Amino acid sequence: MPLPRSVEFGQGSLALNKAFHAGFSGNHDERLDAAFERFLARLDYRCGGIRRMQHDAPAGAAALLTIQVAGPGQAVQGVDEDESYKLNVTAQQATLTAATDVGAMRGFETFLQLVSMQDGACRLPAVAIDDAPRFRWRGLLVDVVRHFEPVDEVERTVDAMAIAKLNVFHWHLSDDEGFRAESKKFPKLTETASGGQFYTQEQMREVVAYARARGIRVLPEFDMPGHSTSEVLAYSEIGSGEDLKDLHLVYDGPRAELDPSNEKTYKFIDAFVGEMAEIFPDEYYHIGGDETEGKAWLANPRIKAFMDKKGFKTTAELQTYFNQRLLPILAKHHKKVVGWDEILTPGLPKDIMIQSWRGVESLSTGATQGYTGILSAPYYLDAQKTSEQMFLDDVIPADSKLTPDQQKLILGGEICMWAEQLNPVTIDSRIWPRSMAIAERFWSPQSDRDVPDMYRRLRVASLELEEVGLHHFFGPKMLRRSLAGSADPEGLDTLAAVIEPISFGDREDAQHTDSYTSLNRLVDAVVADPPARREIADEVDAVINGHGSDRAAAAMSLRRGFESWQAAGPHLQVLCQRSGRLADAADRVRQFGQLANVGLEALAYMEAHTTPPAGWADQQVAIITDAQKPSALVKFVFLPDLEKLVKAVSAH
């Protein structure tokens, strides 16, 4: 995962337990050597004995895995870096070939995914894989402003991206709520507007090098002219006259905008971009450009006069002017510009790339006008959608009206992880494993739309993520231990397995989060699209439509599940009474017990081949409907299936 472009299975399998030894045929540079060492370490963790065998291999012995790489690839990885590779495995040996280091790294990941323990040894199936990505730009945006993520967490994210074959780490480094990148030319940016939470230049260089070592580009984003409160707080002379006192830690003060009428603004940008260009070698630079309200512009007589003088009737025109001034500055520093949808206004120069948070339509509009673009709208992780939904949402849908040439302008997509409701404990479980499914959408052929197969592979990939240090299992579990005050919070685990967070918007309506909010409640301790959702759906389906032992096994498994929900009830009630952090979950706990009962009764009628009394189904549906109401920032994942079960019984 992601599924390769072409896979042909052969006969037998290759076992890694007989004097395994891997080596290069031909040149390999330091970056590739380091990637190879990491590959061996992971293989060793999975299989055992690998580093021992590698060490003990006699000099000159034929390698079981031969790696052949034509060259290192681009000095600064670009959009057109060749990421293709070929992996051939027979029962006797394996060969990995690639044009670049990056291609070889992609191949290492595929090799690791093919390895599994069988009959006492690590084995790979015999297979011929010829692989290359569908889209060249496969990104993940991480907002480190609303809540800060230390370098460790950033690097952990990059590790996981490498497994998912993602290739752009989009680092959202500034926003109204803070400025996270150290500038030596403008030290007040972090002195005044970071609350002490920022990356030093050395740390940013470290992250860039860390990402490059894994074949991943780093795209920095510094928002202009809107979402710029932190800059204006630090340097009010480039603002539009806003009166700012403090950082927006409660996220609701007035927002500030850079002053497009002021030459100082462009001098600031020139100097700042120049400084950042030394740290971020990528050919692209993200200027933000979204949600510029222009209120402060209109409120400032000097800016208003400037607009009148230039004949600008709307703030959008002023923003276009700003963007036009920006482009030569970015070009001077050898940067191409990326911005969000809103920058797409009449008169926008064609060499700007559009990142669409508004959707496929907006992206298509750009492409028909000749702009390159990437799609993000369907891939907002905090919408808490299922892997399935995001996997099926294509960057260029099969029914796209774009011409082939226009389609070529769409470089790919980016997953977005905004951080209003995120912190270092929850980040991994919010991003992963769901992003693996989106990464597959970005990499694999358009025709890859088999959802059950995707989930099957996602389960395995999820374990791989933990192997490189991800906390997507651990983080939520740790919060549940904290909520329960117990090393083994069984009842809470049982509940958590079948609920998920409500969407960003629903949570924002119910609980405005800011930097003082404690993100330590039940909603933070559960994950979107938990595996139980599909398991219950499949079991209900088998009970209704299946036959024989499959049906019996599904019924048994469902019954055990419902019984465990019931058993968890008393313990959960105690927890809700004891802990203020769980007090609002009391309703959900009550519903949980009722829903268990609904399920058990339905199964009992079904097994007794008895039609339930009149009104029974209505009562059960009422219970299910009650459980659909918003409560405790979480929702049950099985309600449609439970309703299906009830209806099947009453129609029996």
Next chain:
Amino acid sequence: MPLPRSVEFGQGSLALNKAFHAGFSGNHDERLDAAFERFLARLDYRCGGIRRMQHDAPAGAAALLTIQVAGPGQAVQGVDEDESYKLNVTAQQATLTAATDVGAMRGFETFLQLVSMQDGACRLPAVAIDDAPRFRWRGLLVDVVRHFEPVDEVERTVDAMAIAKLNVFHWHLSDDEGFRAESKKFPKLTETASGGQFYTQEQMREVVAYARARGIRVLPEFDMPGHSTSEVLAYSEIGSGEDLKDLHLVYDGPRAELDPSNEKTYKFIDAFVGEMAEIFPDEYYHIGGDETEGKAWLANPRIKAFMDKKGFKTTAELQTYFNQRLLPILAKHHKKVVGWDEILTPGLPKDIMIQSWRGVESLSTGATQGYTGILSAPYYLDAQKTSEQMFLDDVIPADSKLTPDQQKLILGGEICMWAEQLNPVTIDSRIWPRSMAIAERFWSPQSDRDVPDMYRRLRVASLELEEVGLHHFFGPKMLRRSLAGSADPEGLDTLAAVIEPISFGDREDAQHTDSYTSLNRLVDAVVADPPARREIADEVDAVINGHGSDRAAAAMSLRRGFESWQAAGPHLQVLCQRSGRLADAADRVRQFGQLANVGLEALAYMEAHTTPPAGWADQQVAIITDAQKPSALVKFVFLPDLEKLVKAVSAH
């Protein structure tokens, strides 16, 4: 935990849910401010709403928690830093007073330990605590040579030490198998002898600052004249003529020793210690000094001639000479010397401190001769002893023959975590939570010997450790997921809960580990002294000696446990066949099922009030005896209790 010197409970409790607000009365420096912020963040994670209430508190509002600290304490924390504090909690408010920052930090930890969720709010019991440590030196040695631990893991360890109120991080930085500290004067030390795994000077400074921020000293150890293979590999001119080719990654090559007859050796030491003294400000410096074999000395004619000339008959005399030469060098750099037992030879200057790995006797010998000392022998974590055993082993036992003045020379103790069988995945679960019990021995009064109460508090403290990021639950669980290839390795968890690693020595005999060994087997995925050991023991005791509903509940719980062992059997057998990493556990799995059966039969006879047939008990004991045999590097923790149950039934 550790238990304070004096605790007096009052009436009622203090709730933290009504406009909680904490603040200082009097001066507070930056270090204390940072500690206070960390304290608030942890309180917020535990209780929720704390940072919000702190932010919303009106200016001038009376604080619910007032902190009063007389001064910052020593510029470089010394052995005699005042760590005492007083904490008074009433139903209305709390006051924390201390003489130093460090004392206040100890008080913060106690405050956090008193907080728990009750009736929907975080509460502390009304209490008056007057606390100070019994021993001034309470250390933890971590060997980062045999297996390297990145800075993250080191800092995580320091975080946990702060919770345990330990105050010396003893950093074992050099040994035969590697040199882990960057020297700019002697760059070959890490270029040649670290395999790329070392700390830069900047990182070491960072760790020292990190520890100081938590009231913890850093004691560096660089071994001389033995355990010095890495130095001699890098700079053969200070060695004793050994012919070294490579780093000892397989831990079995010839060991090298510094040449005490060579003036270059002392020049090297002078320059090196001078460089390290700039990084490590602590008043002490550990020179190792243990296990110097002297083979190379005797084999080298020049050194032999030097010994003859000086009239040294043994290599021990030569080592004493070496130590005597060392002392003025260390003194020049304002360092006091610590060394292991072996340096205690006739003629050793009195101002050396002895760290005893040989035991209380050896330590007492030093004290009677006027040497200061610390005890480590009983606290070797890789001996895999129980918390109980290490907790009861006192630094100065109640029956000590030492005079009060001699006892004063014993400054405290140090826990030792050697790393032959350790890596970053397992380090936390090997050190914690057992080290909390030892830390209590070092801090709390001699009279504190209530084992069940210690375990009760250890369970709670174990959750606290996770709160600051420890992986002691997560690491073993992650390995079990990897072993099982499943996100929920239930069967393996069931087995893991009742087995523990064999001791270092037993494992070393069965499996010599070195840097090529994969530490990813069952033994690495289980912990010493798992909670189930005591639970089963208590339940067996209740079944045999208890009455009424307690007895019935214990029997029920035991039966459920045995049934879950049986149920895990088939799944575990499949795993052992599939995975080469579990192949050697097949015997343990077979025994697990048999032992479950022993337990179930015993309970059945007991409940039926039936005496089992003749020979039954012998058969069961034979099964238990079989399970005592070494296998798979692990052992069952419940065998004595199961045997007790069998005997009680047959005596019935």
